[in-house]
Amino acid sequence: MIDFYTWTTPNGRKISILLEELGVEYTAHSIDIGAGDQKTPEFLKIAPNNKIPAIVDHDNGLNLMESGAIMLYLAEKYGKFMPTEPLAKARAHEWLMWQMAGFGPMLGQTHAFHHFNKGKSEWGEERFLTETARLYGVLNERLKDRDYIVDEYSIVDMACWPWASRYEWQSIDLADYPNVRAWYQRILARPAVQKGYHVPKKMGEIPAG
Numbered sequence: 283m284i285d286f287y288t289w290t291t292p293n294g295r296k297i298s299i300l301l302e303e304l305g306v307e308y309t310a311h312s313i314d315i316g317a318g319d320q321k322t323p324e325f326l327k328i329a330p331n332n333k334i335p336a337i338v339d340h341d342n343g344l345n346l347m348e349s350g351a352i353m354l355y356l357a358e359k360y361g362k363f364m365p366t367e368p369l370a371k372a373r374a375h376e377w378l379m380w381q382m383a384g385f386g387p388m389l390g391q392t393h394a395f396h397h398f399n400k401g402k403s404e405w406g407e408e409r410f411l412t413e414t415a416r417l418y419g420v421l422n423e424r425l426k427d428r429d430y431i432v433d434e435y436s437i438v439d440m441a442c443w444p445w446a447s448r449y450e451w452q453s454i455d456l457a458d459y460p461n462v463r464a465w466y467q468r469i470l471a472r473p474a475v476q477k478g479y480h481v482p483k484k485m486g487e488i489p490a491g
Contacts, residue, residue, distance in 0.1 A: 284308040285338040287328060289315050290485045292386065292444035293349045297335045299440045299478030300353055304360050308337075312482040350382045353437040363436045374432045377424070381441045385421070388413045389445050389452055397451040414452050418459050421446075425461035429468060443469045447479070447489055456491050466491040 286301060286308045288294035301308050313319040313334050320332045329336035329347035336347045339359075346352050357364035365371045392414045395406035421442070424431060431438045446466050449456055456463035469475055470491060479488050 283340045285311060285340070286481075287311045287313050287325065287334055287336045288482055289313050289334050290483065291315070291334065292389075292448065293333075294335045295444035295447075295479055295481070296349045296437075296441050297337070297352055297356075298481035299444070299475050300356055300363065300437060302474035302478040302481075303440070303472075304356065304362060305474075306356075306360065310482045350378060350441070353378070353441060357437050363440070365432065365434070365436065370432065374436055374438050377431050377438045378441055380420075381438065381445070385417050385442055386445055388417060389448070392452045393448065396453065411453060414454065418454055418462060422459040422461045425465050429465070431465075435469075439465075439469055440475075443475070444479070449491075450489060463491055 284301070284306060286297060288298060288310060289312065298310065313325060315334065319325060320329070320334060325336075326332055328338060328345045331347055333347065335349055335352060336345065337352055338345045344355075346355055354364070365374050388410060391406070392410040395403055395410050400407070421431075430436065431442065443466065446456075446462065447470075449466075456466060467490075470488060476488065
């Protein structure tokens with residue numbers, strides 16, 4: 283049994299999608315980051331960095347923060363959605379780190395400067411819109427002649443997809459990135475992705491790509 287602490291953000295949705303894909307029993311707990319729930323003493327005992335997502339695995343008492351670490355832990359624990367062959371595993375780690383270091387935080391900055399604070403910083407908007415477009419270009423090239431980022435559907439796709447699902451916030455037209463668009467829609471068709479997107483609560487329809 284896993285307690286899952288989350289909110290309606292791409293980083294939270296990475297974990298809810300993975301939990302749904304794994305089909306394991308879990309309980310989702312809403313941590314409203316707008317209301318400051320992530321700063322409570324109770325949550326800080328679980329996630330000292332006061333950010334979602336976080337889990338408590340009651341099979342062994344482990345509490346874990348940071349979405350990438352949680353995804354690696356769950357994939358290894360249940361033996362799914364992560365290559366085991368050493369070279370393929372290294373490639374999966376490479377692209378997961380790409381998401382953690384680039385495709386997540388840079389797109390998040392685009393949300394901050396362009397979506398939420400449009401017109402307040404021309405420098406910030408230009409910088410992060412440009413980097414966002416570059417990263418989509420990298421992903422588009424990676425997806426050339428393959429269905430998934432590391433050949434087979436994995437936690438790498440689950441890590442990247444929720445950030446791509448906010449393409450409208452990023453002024454991205456997926457038609458400009460046809461390989462990304464096909465990948466996006468391929469993953470969207472998965473029932474576990476559709477269910478996991480709406481954890482801990484439904485926030486409108488999923489963008490269709």
